[in-house]
Amino acid sequence: MNTFARAAALVLLLVASGCVRESETESGSDAIRMGARPRPAAPGAAGKQLRIAVIPKGLGHDFWNTVRAGAEKAGQEEGVRVEWNGPEKETQHDRQIAIIENYVQSGVDAIVMAATDRKGLVPTVEKAAKRVPVITIDSGVNTDVVKTFIGTDNEKGAEAAAEELNRLLGGKGEVGVIPFIPNAATSDQREHGFKKGLARFPGLNLVATVYSGSEVAGGIKATENMLTSHPNIAGIFAANEPAAIGCARALETMGKAGQVKLVAFDASPNQIQALQKGTIHALIVQNPFKMGYEGVKQAVTVLRGETIPRVIDTGVKVVTRENLNDLEVQQLLYPLGRR
């Protein structure tokens, strides 16, 4: 029995090492092929179909599903293959690094990615950019080897949130902010932009900054603790989807829904429902569909050898219950129709 188990383990080991060696040689020859290959043929022309890897920061949230929908739409239009994979959680920098390396190894033609960490991903992106063009969407990287950054001007979006909160509170009151993870680019920019926006409204007093860890449970806890230590908070800015949902849930359970004015980034079905209920008062809606769409479009443009702008702002829209049913807003919220 024991001998059998050992023999089986040995066989498994041999098979596994064989696989590794095989894939190594394969990607090695691929690299040579890539080096020798002239500029990829224009899509639609004869030859291999272009493969573009789109790597989000996380897989869980509707935001990333919408990015994916946009990327796939562009993929269909351009006749390129869009491959999608990312870390399970937005805090898993190491997972994202491995995913990028695997895609480069497997010979994709371009990488479109949202960085989980502005600085931590720099070496990986610089290495990848030596072999394929890299385009960042939503969350950039601190290096100039990327072809372009396509995303929301997060500072401007958060300033708009401050402005909206000022309007809802009639110009005075204590406010709190729930960013997600310190040093994550998007989180920092929104926190900073919100504070910059508040500076214009002396009646609003920022009394608490509590991080959610980009999890709904974290958003609930942040809100509960924030309102325990600062019972007079009249308005909250939740900087992303999990923070917003968590904050809305906590406010509902506390019976403070509607009283505390809640302005939140993003617009998942959960958030839209909370907006309709009146727990959330305004949504700062980005255009994740456009990020995915433009990401793939611009990648194809680069592969054709054309130059593209260094920064593309995809803009935000302040959505309230009043304009929720406008056609333009509906198209932004449901880019593919209702699922």
Next chain:
Amino acid sequence: MATPAPAQPERRLLWHLACDYGVVAGFVGLAFLLGIWTPHFFEPYNFQTLGEQVATNLILSLGMTVVILTGGIDLSVGSIVALSGVSAVMALTHPGFATAFGSATVPAAVGIGVLVGATVGLVNGLSVAHLGMPPFIVTLATMRICRGLAKQIIGGTSIGVVDPGLPMAEQLNANLQAIQPLGLGFPTPFLLALGVTVSTVLLLGRTRYGRHVYAIGGSEAAARLSGVPVRRVKLMAYLLGGLLAGLAGVMEAGKVQSGSPTAGEGFELNAIAAVVVGGTSLAGGRGSAVGTFVGAVFIIGVMNKVLGLHNVPPFYREVASGAIIFVTVLLDLWLRRKGA
């Protein structure tokens, strides 16, 4: 021959009591002091959220206590939280399921979540008790398997509120809404956790099963020789751990109104931490459910609350929670050596 006064054993008894409950009393006192130092701590609302925030960890820790007392460990509970939550939410938001079960949909879905946990617990228990596999390895494997399954069955993303445009959406979302009180708000989560605490205290302290658990943890060979049904006792311990993790999974899903494949990450370590700071020995045989209650509520729960109310930055919070585990266990060890 006259014995030197009964005061001697009495004093010894007092000393033992001091050592056994001194740490507990000390931490309850410390929690009180931390509370005084923290503004808004002694407000009813704060205790309500404390009760809600410690509930799932307490439930997981109690199951973990029984497993650890037998000399085992269960690393799979965090992943069970994800798998059970995902299963329950899938059932709640599935039109076919809702049609089939009618008004019993919500209890049926909660039952499915708990059952999923119990099933994994059963697999753990069978592997440890009957196949003789090391608990660490078995539950490490089931931890990965459950996490993977949770991701696979919902395609890697989380699942929650049904889009209002879809058929039956209103009813399905009402179903989902119905489990929210299990995890969010006061008092249901805390009452559930309290109920599990009392049951576990009684199970370990007042039943033959409880005595068997301690016997196995003390010395498995001795327990077997004295006729303790070692396999059955171990099997039941993992089954209970899995079942409670299933319950915790449904509560977590209720709290966030969604099933997420990344839910419960690291919960197994939080539970082990609560058990250990509550004075239970990782070698098994020594410890109690009361200790775990103190560990989960007064040490870990209050600590998180205090750090949260003082708004300590998240990274320092991790450092602080690690340091507190370290210091608590060191203190416990030191007092026990003095007492022995």
